[in-house]
Amino acid sequence: MTKYKIVLVPFPFDDLSSNKVRPAVCLTNPITPKKHVVIAFITSKVLSTPLPTDIILDKSDSEFVLTGLRVSSTLRIHRLTTITTSIIKRELGQLSPKMQ
Known part of the structure; x- marks a missing residue:
């Protein structure tokens, strides 16, 4: 797994009561x-109105695919x-250089 890959992982809920498999971006x-x-x-x-820390990944972007x-x-x-990389379910794709 490398930086900027988009993967499916079990991501914890805010209260840590459980988790849900969701997409995420590897930042390292x-x-x-x-x-x-x-x-x-x-x-x-x-x-x-996105938060200041939100980055929109727009389907209309030519590199969204x-x-x-x-x-x-x-x-x-x-x-x-x-x-740990062992809990990654699968790789979906990656952020393009423009999206990084």
Whole structure:
């Protein structure tokens, strides 16, 4: 798994009561012997007024197809976690250089 890849991972709820498999962007290459990566949450909800830490991944962008996502989505930079690469379910795509 490399930086800027979009992957499916079990992402924890805010209260840590459970998790849901969601897309996320790898913000680092694997680090430590256990191959941890820092990831940022992606949601299919696109707010009319995004937060300052939101990045919109717009389906109308010519490079959107590289993401592997089906619909316009929001990359939530304030929703970070660190995971081991062993829990990654699969790779969807990647952010284009322009989206990085």
